[in-house]
Each structure stands twice: as structure tokens, then as C-alpha cells.
Amino acid sequence: MPSEAFVAKLNEQIGHEYAAHQQYVAIAVHYDAETLPQLARFFYRQALEERDHAMMMIQYLVDADERAVVPGVAAPQVDFGDVVSPVALALAQEKRVSEQINALAGLARQEGDYSSEQFMQWFIKEQIEEVATMSDLLRVVQRSQDHAMDIEDYLAREQLGDADDDPTAPHPAGSSG
Ligand SMILES: [Fe+2]
Numbered sequence: 001m002p003s004e005a006f007v008a009k010l011n012e013q014i015g016h017e018y019a020a021h022q023q024y025v026a027i028a029v030h031y032d033a034e035t036l037p038q039l040a041r042f043f044y045r046q047a048l049e050e051r052d053h054a055m056m057m058i059q060y061l062v063d064a065d066e067r068a069v070v071p072g073v074a075a076p077q078v079d080f081g082d083v084v085s086p087v088a089l090a091l092a093q094e095k096r097v098s099e100q101i102n103a104l105a106g107l108a109r110q111e112g113d114y115s116s117e118q119f120m121q122w123f124i125k126e127q128i129e130e131v132a133t134m135s136d137l138l139r140v141v142q143r144s145q146d147h148a149m150d151i152e153d154y155l156a157r158e159q160l161g162d163a164d165d166d167p168t169a170p171h172p173a174g175s176s177g
């Protein structure tokens with residue numbers, strides 16, 4: 001049975017994952033409006049991954065017969081001055097989430113809640129990948145900020161952040177397969 005303290009913190013994290021989802025949709029819509037379809041596509045896809053993270057956490061709580069609270073979230077930032085700032089915001093967000101995920105794993109261990117500690121392991125690995133992907137993208141947009149089409153070409157070529165099917169991923173609530 002998950003510890004009470006862990007359940008409370010995981011419910012908070014569900015809110016952070018949904019907030020990340022909303023923020024990435026807002027960034028995708030911004031790039032779409034700027035006619036930068038590859039950047040838009042990248043962030044629409046990242047948004048779906050964040051939604052899945054929330055749904056994996058919900059599934060974990062449902063399976064453990066614990067209460068999953070579907071949270072409201074604060075409005076995302078929707079206005080951006082240049083092509084770089086949304087990616088910088090996204091990287092800061094991923095770094096913050098990494099700290100939150102590590103804290104959740106630490107809390108589970110401290111509480112002697114080893115199943116929850118194990119559940120968090122996949123998210124630790126996922127965050128390492130997401131921070132690396134977003135750092136790569138930030139370097140690309142910084143280098144080519146005055147040539148947005150070079151960024152688009154890079155994304156079309158490199159398939160940055162394309163989700164590979166990961167058989168070790170936790171099951172997102174409500175998804176088939
Ligand atoms: Fe996430």
C-alpha cells in the first residue's frame with residue numbers, strides 16, 4: 001500500500017503534469033500561429049507525453065485503491081517574444097519536474113514505500129531524456145534564432161523527441177494496449 005504522504009505528493013504531481021501539458025499545447029499553438037509547423041508538431045507531441053504521465057500516475061493510484069484527484073491547473077504562458085523563449089521556458093519546466101520526480105522517489109524511500117519508489121524509477125529515466133532533448137532543442141533554436149527555417153529543417157531531419165515504443169512504460173489510465 002502506498003504511503004499517505006506519497007499519495008498526497010503524487011496527486012500534486014498529477015497537477016504539475018497537466019500544467020506541463022497545457023503549457024506545451026500553448027507553445028505549440030504559438031508556433032503554429034507563427035507558421036513554424038515542425039516546432040508546433042514537436043510541442044503537440046510533448047504535450048501528449050505529459051498527459052500520458054498524468055494518466056500513468058492516475059492508473060497507479062487507481063490500481064492501489066487510492067484516491068486520484070483530478071486537479072485544476074493555472075493558466076499557461078501564451079505570449080512569447082521570440083522563437084527561443086518558449087524552448088527556454090520548456091527546459092526550465094523539465095528541470096523543475098526532474099526535481100519533483102526525484103523528491104517523490106526520495107519520499108517513497110523515506111516512507112519505506114518500495115513499490116512507489118519502484119514506480120518512480122521510469123519517470124526518473126524519462127526526465128533525463130526530456131531534459132536532454134529540450135537542451136538539444138534550445139541549442140538549435142539559439143544558434144538559428146534569426147533563421148527559423150533552419151530550425152524547421154533540423155526538426156524535420158532529426159526526428160527530435162520522437163517517442164519510441166517503450167515496453168517498460170507504466171500504463172496510462174484509459175489507454176488501450
Ligand atoms: Fe512529464
Ligand SMILES: [Fe+2]
Binds near residue numbers: 050094097130
Ligand atoms: Fe516532460
